[in-house]
Amino acid sequence: MLRHGPLKIRGNRMNTEKKPRRRKSTRLSQDQRVSDILAAANDLIDTKGYENVTMVEIAERSHIVEGTVYRYFKNKDELMLRVAEDWLRLKLADLLDVSALNGTYNKLRYLIWHSLKVIVSKPAVTRYIMLEVRPRESYKTTELFSINRAYTNQLRKLFADAISSGEMKRGVPERLLRDMVFGTIEHSTWRYLRGEGDLDVDELADEIAMVVFHGMSDRQPVTNPLEASLARIEAVAERLEKAVPAG
Amino acid sequence: MLRHGPLKIRGNRMNTEKKPRRRKSTRLSQDQRVSDILAAANDLIDTKGYENVTMVEIAERSHIVEGTVYRYFKNKDELMLRVAEDWLRLKLADLLDVSALNGTYNKLRYLIWHSLKVIVSKPAVTRYIMLEVRPRESYKTTELFSINRAYTNQLRKLFADAISSGEMKRGVPERLLRDMVFGTIEHSTWRYLRGEGDLDVDELADEIAMVVFHGMSDRQPVTNPLEASLARIEAVAERLEKAVPAG
DNA sequence: GCGGCATAATAAGCCTTACTCATCTTACCA
DNA sequence: TGGTAAGATGAGTAAGGCTTATTATGCCGC
Numbered sequence: 001m002l003r004h005g006p007l008k009i010r011g012n013r014m015n016t017e018k019k020p021r022r023r024k025s026t027r028l029s030q031d032q033r034v035s036d037i038l039a040a041a042n043d044l045i046d047t048k049g050y051e052n053v054t055m056v057e058i059a060e061r062s063h064i065v066e067g068t069v070y071r072y073f074k075n076k077d078e079l080m081l082r083v084a085e086d087w088l089r090l091k092l093a094d095l096l097d098v099s100a101l102n103g104t105y106n107k108l109r110y111l112i113w114h115s116l117k118v119i120v121s122k123p124a125v126t127r128y129i130m131l132e133v134r135p136r137e138s139y140k141t142t143e144l145f146s147i148n149r150a151y152t153n154q155l156r157k158l159f160a161d162a163i164s165s166g167e168m169k170r171g172v173p174e175r176l177l178r179d180m181v182f183g184t185i186e187h188s189t190w191r192y193l194r195g196e197g198d199l200d201v202d203e204l205a206d207e208i209a210m211v212v213f214h215g216m217s218d219r220q221p222v223t224n225p226l227e228a229s230l231a232r233i234e235a236v237a238e239r240l241e242k243a244v245p246a247g
Numbered sequence: 248m249l250r251h252g253p254l255k256i257r258g259n260r261m262n263t264e265k266k267p268r269r270r271k272s273t274r275l276s277q278d279q280r281v282s283d284i285l286a287a288a289n290d291l292i293d294t295k296g297y298e299n300v301t302m303v304e305i306a307e308r309s310h311i312v313e314g315t316v317y318r319y320f321k322n323k324d325e326l327m328l329r330v331a332e333d334w335l336r337l338k339l340a341d342l343l344d345v346s347a348l349n350g351t352y353n354k355l356r357y358l359i360w361h362s363l364k365v366i367v368s369k370p371a372v373t374r375y376i377m378l379e380v381r382p383r384e385s386y387k388t389t390e391l392f393s394i395n396r397a398y399t400n401q402l403r404k405l406f407a408d409a410i411s412s413g414e415m416k417r418g419v420p421e422r423l424l425r426d427m428v429f430g431t432i433e434h435s436t437w438r439y440l441r442g443e444g445d446l447d448v449d450e451l452a453d454e455i456a457m458v459v460f461h462g463m464s465d466r467q468p469v470t471n472p473l474e475a476s477l478a479r480i481e482a483v484a485e486r487l488e489k490a491v492p493a494g
Numbered sequence: 495g496c497g498g499c500a501t502a503a504t505a506a507g508c509c510t511t512a513c514t515c516a517t518c519t520t521a522c523c524a
Numbered sequence: 525t526g527g528t529a530a531g532a533t534g535a536g537t538a539a540g541g542c543t544t545a546t547t548a549t550g551c552c553g554c
């Protein structure tokens with residue numbers, strides 16, 4: 001199938017084929033065109049998934065021709081990046097300062113909850129960022145990387161507050177804790193991002209915060225009878241130790 | 248640029264152009280061809296990154312022509328999947344049964360260490376799996392998904408052992424703990440997978456195991472609460488025995 | 495050795511999609 | 525109202541995945 005109509009008008013005696021008519025065009029302001037294109041791209045990404053949108057489609061939905069898109073965006077990647085940046089910037093604009101929240105756990109839960117909200121609000125673009133932008137060598141020089149710093153910064157505050165309140169011990173590499181928090185969030189959302197079912201953001205935020213905060217090991221009051229028994233004996237031991245004069 | 252030599256031989260009076268010479272071909276056994284192709288694909292993926300290898304290149308390096316590759320692999324995706332599957336299956340073949348290891352922490356550390364070893368052994372294919380296979384809707388019906396179950400199964404054993412020894416409390420969704428373990432591993436390796444520097448597998452395994460085991464909150468790095476508890480009691484008992492006059 | 499033949503391998507293309515560019519056209523302004 | 529800068533168009537290219545008609549090779553029976 002030819003993309004642009006017949007290549008050659010076959011001449012027959014009385015040429016009944018109309019010569020290809022150039023479509024009527026309208027000149028819009030730069031801003032209007034750009035926002036038309038961005039809107040079209042957004043719609044298409046959301047409905048078809050970022051990997052399936054083509055420049056022709058974006059152009060059609062913007063009521064222009066493919067070549068015109070390239071007047072406003074250097075290439076497809078720049079357009080997609082712009083969509084992602086605009087969205088993420090908007091979403092992170094209302095991120096609270098966690099220092100205002102009460103307690104390490106609440107701060108943590110809030111950050112996790114916020115990330116999940118962002119992801120759920122536009123899964124297709126999240127996929128784009130996770131699959132196309134973050135893996136790049138140049139990721140760290142990316143605008144998206146800078147925007148994401150908002151989370152990193154809040155997490156840093158959380159750590160500072162938690163250390164000064166004694167809830168966290170000093171010395172654990174911040175990098176690792178970050179990887180644990182965001183790694184758990186991302187891994188938890190893959191099922192959703194793959195299109196398998198919904199996501200209960202509030203419940204999941206609770207669960208993730210809990211597991212990340214406490215880790216795998218048991219630290220709650222013991223339920224195991226053997227341990228309970230030991231705990232009682234320990235308590236007695238402690239009392240006796242105090243009672244008996246140091247010898 | 249034409250991909251396959253001149254399309255049309257322009258006839259001039261005395262045709263001095265040699266007619267396109269069909270290259271000499273050799274027929275190999277099915278097995279030999281397949282393994283040639285797989286070897287070529289492997290080399291190319293490792294050296295150029297999976298996103299940059301083309302079917303023509305794979306064919307050239309296998310000393311055949313593009314079309315021939317399609318006799319042995321339905322399409323590019325099937326070929327790439329095969330490369331990934333063969334590799335991962337081989338790598339997971341020697342995964343130990345964690346029940347043989349001593350203590351939850353050691354089991355955990357071993358699983359993390361093993362994953363990291365696998366990732367480091369072929370980062371280009373790891374990227375392919377993480378960026379192309381796992382995001383698919385069909386991922387769970389994939390051979391790679393099945394192969395990966397080896398980890399899941401070992402992790403399940405770890406949980407079972409840890410619960411029965413009292414180190415972990417019952418009731419935390421297994422899914423979440425899995426997401427924490429593997430999410431932290433993956434997030435920790437992105438810098439490396441992006442090509443930013445090396446990875447000290449042993450050190451990182453220790454760090455991840457530590458942070459995943461204990462979580463963010465401050466706690467003693469106790470490896471076995473029962474043993475720790477007994478140790479404390481014994482110390483007290485010893486002191487008391489010395490302090491209290493023999494009755 | 496030799497000829498027939500199943501099928502491996504080749505060469506030439508097709509299709510899609512990102513991107514380019516010469517040409518046409520429009521809106522604005524003098 | 526007409527000249528013009530720049531916006532918009534249509535046609536085309538390149539690259540890469542995939543298909544297929546044709547060629548020729550190695551095997552097998554004789």
